[in-house]
Amino acid sequence: MSLNVGVIIKLEPDFSEGNVSYNPDGTLNRAETKNTLGPHSAVAAQAAFYAKVMYGAKISIGTMGPPIADLALKQAQEISDAEELQLYSDKLFAGADTLGTAEVLRVGIGKMQGEMDIVFAGHRASDGETGQTGPQTAWKLGFTFLGNVTSYSVDLETRTIRAKRLVSLQGSPDIIEEVEAPLPVFISIDPTFKSSYNTISQRLSFQKYQKEAKERVKNFNNYYKIFNADELGVDKTLVGLPGSPTIVYKVERVPKSTATRSAEVVDGSDPKQLQKVVGKMKEALEAMVIK
Amino acid sequence: MILEKYDVAIIGGGSAGLAALRQLSKLGKQAILLEAGTKVGSKNISGGILYSKKPKKGQVTNVDELYENFLEDAPFERKITKYILHSTSKDKEYSMDLTEAHDYQANFGCSVLMTKLNSWFAHQAVESAEKIGGGIIPGVHVKSITWNEGKAIIQTDELDEFEVKAIIAADGVNSEVAEMVEARSKFNPTQLYQGVKVIVKLPEEIIEERFGVSSDEGAAHLFAGDITLNHIGGGFLYTNRDTLSLGAVYHYDSLIRNPIEPYALIDVLIKNPLVSEFVRDVIPIKKEIDKSLPQEEQLRIRFGVAKLIKTWKEFRESSLSPSGRQSLINSGKYKTNESIQERLSIIEKQMAEKFDVTFGTDYVETEYGAKLVPDGKRCKMEKPFFKNILFVGDAAGRGVFVGPRIEGLNVGIDDGVRAANAVARSLDKNDFSESFMGEYYSQLIEESPYTLDMKQIDKDYLKIFLDAAKDVPKDIIGSRYGPILKMMSSGTFRGIAVKFANILGYDKLLPMIESENTYVKVPIQLAERLGATVSSTYSPTIPSIADRIAKLNYNDDHHSHIKVLNSESEFMKKIVTLCPAKCYSEEGGKVVIQHEGCVDCGTCSQETEWKHPRGEKGIHYQYG
Numbered sequence: 058m059s060l061n062v063g064v065i066i067k068l069e070p071d072f073s074e075g076n077v078s079y080n081p082d083g084t085l086n087r088a089e090t091k092n093t094l095g096p097h098s099a100v101a102a103q104a105a106f107y108a109k110v111m112y113g114a115k116i117s118i119g120t121m122g123p124p125i126a127d128l129a130l131k132q133a134q135e136i137s138d139a140e141e142l143q144l145y146s147d148k149l150f151a152g153a154d155t156l157g158t159a160e161v162l163r164v165g166i167g168k169m170q171g172e173m174d175i176v177f178a179g180h181r182a183s184d185g186e187t188g189q190t191g192p193q194t195a196w197k198l199g200f201t202f203l204g205n206v207t208s209y210s211v212d213l214e215t216r217t218i219r220a221k222r223l224v225s226l227q228g229s230p231d232i233i234e235e236v237e238a239p240l241p242v243f244i245s246i247d248p249t250f251k252s253s254y255n256t257i258s259q260r261l262s263f264q265k266y267q268k269e270a271k272e273r274v275k276n277f278n279n280y281y282k283i284f285n286a287d288e289l290g291v292d293k294t295l296v297g298l299p300g301s302p303t304i305v306y307k308v309e310r311v312p313k314s315t316a317t318r319s320a321e322v323v324d325g326s327d328p329k330q331l332q333k334v335v336g337k338m339k340e341a342l343e344a345m346v347i348k
Numbered sequence: 349m350i351l352e353k354y355d356v357a358i359i360g361g362g363s364a365g366l367a368a369l370r371q372l373s374k375l376g377k378q379a380i381l382l383e384a385g386t387k388v389g390s391k392n393i394s395g396g397i398l399y400s401k402k403p404k405k406g407q408v409t410n411v412d413e414l415y416e417n418f419l420e421d422a423p424f425e426r427k428i429t430k431y432i433l434h435s436t437s438k439d440k441e442y443s444m445d446l447t448e449a450h451d452y453q454a455n456f457g458c459s460v461l462m463t464k465l466n467s468w469f470a471h472q473a474v475e476s477a478e479k480i481g482g483g484i485i486p487g488v489h490v491k492s493i494t495w496n497e498g499k500a501i502i503q504t505d506e507l508d509e510f511e512v513k514a515i516i517a518a519d520g521v522n523s524e525v526a527e528m529v530e531a532r533s534k535f536n537p538t539q540l541y542q543g544v545k546v547i548v549k550l551p552e553e554i555i556e557e558r559f560g561v562s563s564d565e566g567a568a569h570l571f572a573g574d575i576t577l578n579h580i581g582g583g584f585l586y587t588n589r590d591t592l593s594l595g596a597v598y599h600y601d602s603l604i605r606n607p608i609e610p611y612a613l614i615d616v617l618i619k620n621p622l623v624s625e626f627v628r629d630v631i632p633i634k635k636e637i638d639k640s641l642p643q644e645e646q647l648r649i650r651f652g653v654a655k656l657i658k659t660w661k662e663f664r665e666s667s668l669s670p671s672g673r674q675s676l677i678n679s680g681k682y683k684t685n686e687s688i689q690e691r692l693s694i695i696e697k698q699m700a701e702k703f704d705v706t707f708g709t710d711y712v713e714t715e716y717g718a719k720l721v722p723d724g725k726r727c728k729m730e731k732p733f734f735k736n737i738l739f740v741g742d743a744a745g746r747g748v749f750v751g752p753r754i755e756g757l758n759v760g761i762d763d764g765v766r767a768a769n770a771v772a773r774s775l776d777k778n779d780f781s782e783s784f785m786g787e788y789y790s791q792l793i794e795e796s797p798y799t800l801d802m803k804q805i806d807k808d809y810l811k812i813f814l815d816a817a818k819d820v821p822k823d824i825i826g827s828r829y830g831p832i833l834k835m836m837s838s839g840t841f842r843g844i845a846v847k848f849a850n851i852l853g854y855d856k857l858l859p860m861i862e863s864e865n866t867y868v869k870v871p872i873q874l875a876e877r878l879g880a881t882v883s884s885t886y887s888p889t890i891p892s893i894a895d896r897i898a899k900l901n902y903n904d905d906h907h908s909h910i911k912v913l914n915s916e917s918e919f920m921k922k923i924v925t926l927c928p929a930k931c932y933s934e935e936g937g938k939v940v941i942q943h944e945g946c947v948d949c950g951t952c953s954q955e956t957e958w959k960h961p962r963g964e965k966g967i968h969y970q971y972g
């Protein structure tokens with residue numbers, strides 16, 4: 058009983074220290090900034106890998122982006138040991154909003170080997186995305202959408218999935234909701250997702266697939282395929298700018314906080330200065346105690 | 349939940365457990381090895397010299413037979429070609445060449461660092477294990493074993509329980525397996541040594557020049573005399589590729605009689621002028637930063653200096669190693685050795701001109717560690733099995749330790765192979781009973797030449813040792829030594845002395861050999877009367893124990909793996925001094941533990957509820 062898992066990922070600017078660069082006006086300098094697999098996409102790849110270890114799933118990964126996005130596919134393959142990697146790349150796709158992107162992804166997912174049982178996506182991108190691509194792709198595919206999933210298990214016989222979702226409601230504490238749904242489903246994975254492998258056989262297959270992933274990445278090109286709009290066979294009115302009803306009316310920079318704070322630089326190797334810090338921490342702690 | 353079933357579990361991924369896995373896989377038998385550390389090798393520490401031996405009677409499986417590519421591919425450090433014993437007293441030193449004793453029945457003996465080596469062993473063993481559904485699961489701590497219809501059920505802190513037909517316990521000197529199933533009682537101080545060790549950095553070619561060895565050779569130096577601070581045991585210094593292993597191994601009961609901080613025994617060794625000179629290196633000295641400068645400027649200078657010094661260290665290390673230079677040249681940035689040398693001078697000039705860095709003499713210590721060592725002569729398990737569990741290596745209390753002969757690694761590897769052979773035979777016959785598997789293993793162990801070495805002194809070995817000591821003046825030897833050892837100074841009587849020693853037997857002989865006379869008094873006299881004067885050009889800056897512990901790599905567990913049972917016992921009060929990581933303190937007459945800095949040595953296990961930390965937790969060595 059097989060399980061086909063798709064993952065949609067995104068190449069994003071690397072916001073880690075030393076890799077990011079800004080223009081003088083404070084906007085991101087995309088040319089200078091290095092790119093990497095988005096952190097949320099990485100979690101989606103991990104969630105897919107979990108299906109491989111637990112259920113022997115076959116994994117296909119797709120992304121829409123420029124040709125350099127093959128880097129993200131490579132990184133995601135190393136995490137997930139995917140056997141199929143697809144890049145959807147065409148000038149036509151430029152300027153797409155989330156709906157335009159979702160259309161490309163929908164068609165792309167249709168090109169993946171076998172019928173998808175689960176498609177994973179990160180819960181949002183880190184470079185100014187609104188978290189809508191996932192749900193919209195799900196809607197276009199006609200798959201049940203499960204958002205903010207923190208863990209899941211699949212019953213291969215009944216072809217159902219049980220998942221835990223983190224539900225955050227403003228003003229009340231977070232709750233964990235447990236849901237069950239028939240496959241296929243589209244899952245946006247929560248960043249707190251952690252895979253745990255509790256049996257010897259799971260640990261052994263975890264190691265086996267991890268090793269396999271390293272080997273696969275070495276032969277990346279054997280698994281990698283690039284599709285343009287024609288090869289995908291997309292309806293050109295539904296992708297890129299024409300397929301994007303969103304009108305960006307105005308982009309506002311987040312105003313600088315009016316609050317100020319005065320920071321004092323402390324030399325950590327000087328015990329006297331540290332003593333001062335400890336004193337201040339004590340004061341602050343004391344102030345917090347409700348008398 | 350379905351109970352998973354496997355043929356064999358090996359508990360502990362030290363060199364002994366890994367040998368068992370390797371052998372079982374070679375025999376086509378499936379086995380799962382469980383190791384508590386995050387990575388295999390990270391919890392292991394040794395001296396260490398790993399021997400490959402050719403006993404005149406009986407057979408052993410050597411590391412280079414079990415791992416056929418050992419000599420070509422394994423990351424061992426150096427083949428030891430010089431083995432010298434130094435007797436010390438203040439600035440006097442008398443040396444005896446024991447290379448012949450080191451070579452005795454040996455194919456070779458090489459210095460090793462356990463973290464690296466065990467990780468290589470694991471890699472080799474796993475390749476064959478995986479093919480038959482076995483493998484290594486790191487990060488898992490076994491906490492209990494029960495039986496159901498003859499099959500063992502293993503419980504761990506991390507995984508669902510599972511069932512196996514046979515177990516090989518290779519969980520080291522502080523074996524929880526032995527204790528949990530009551531296969532033996534805890535080893536007591538008369539049966540143990542405490543080993544403490546530091547790793548000293550030294551560039552490859554400086555090692556070769558200073559120790560007079562070529563690029564594939566190494567030296568071992570042992571120390572006795574005043575550096576023992578009146579304890580029974582001594583110091584060692586082994587050359588690795590680009591580090592030195594410097595340590596102290598003492599009889600635990602001698603430490604209990606006269607408690608001393610274990611690191612003090614290392615410190616006194618480092619301060620000995622001979623050793624100071626061995627470990628000496630060039631170190632950069634930073635100028636005090638002008639405190640009147642703006643704080644940002646002070647920070648800028650601090651970072652700048654730190655970065656440049658780091659560059660210098662790395663570059664210098666590469667420049668003083670043939671492989672380092674080759675990779676610099678391969679990188680395309682440098683054409684010749686001269687251009688590398690030039691670059692180094694430029695960095696040094698920059699350090700001096702930009703930041704007023706000067707250069708001085710000191711030594712560079714990187715890793716501190718400690719562990720108990722079972723004295724095989726006194727604690728080898730007489731019945732190394734329990735139900736379907738076989739004990740190997742340190743867990744079985746096995747090792748050959750006599751005077752300068754220090755062998756635990758090779759014994760554990762050979763044991764691992766013997767246990768694997770016994771288990772394989774049982775798998776074929778599907779009989780894991782004590783009478784079929786345990787007794788058979790016991791017989792295999794009994795046939796091991798190492799077991800004989802744990803029961804009696806090898807007279808040929810003793811003779812070599814006595815020959816080396818032939819110049820020792822007769823009157824230095826105290827009356828307690830009796831006639832035997834006095835005879836040794838005479839060539840004609842030496843043979844008789846050795847025979848006589850064997851008639852006396854180990855029980856009578858050991859208190860004579862392992863005495864204050866041998867380790868302290870005679871060496872001091874020797875150094876004072878026959879020794880040469882040595883001096884050192886500097887006095888080493890020795891890190892405090894707090895600094896040493898702070899440098900180690902821990903994965904803290906809020907949950908303490910050690911519980912003090914009686915906080916007012918005399919023994920525990922001594923442990924306050926004897927814990928090598930200074931985890932204990934006495935407050936208001938009560939001994940309390942702070943487990944965070946624990947290096948899992950086992951010294952305090954006598955009177956505590958002692959467990960290894962849970963999987964992935966606690967100390968993780970870089971060198972070991």
Ligand SMILES: Cc1cc2nc3c(=O)[nH]c(=O)nc-3n(C[C@H](O)[C@H](O)[C@H](O)COP(=O)(O)OP(=O)(O)OC[C@H]3O[C@@H](n4cnc5c(N)ncnc54)[C@H](O)[C@@H]3O)c2cc1C
Binds near residue numbers: 391393718740
């Ligand atoms: C300072 C010093 C110097 C020495 N010098 C030499 C020398 O020069 N030559 C020589 O031959 N020998 C020397 N020895 C002895 C030698 O190091 C040991 O005999 C050898 O390392 C023991 O190997 P082992 O596999 O039996 O045990 P270990 O290496 O101790 O391995 C036991 C393993 O079991 C794991 N473990 C323990 N409990 C559990 C559990 N419950 N669940 C899962 N895993 C567990 C541990 O994490 C560890 O990795 C020296 C020892 C010391 C301390």
Ligand code: SF4
Binds near residue numbers: 931
């Ligand atoms: S607490 Fe015990 S086991 Fe840990 S380092 Fe100290 S003596 Fe060794």
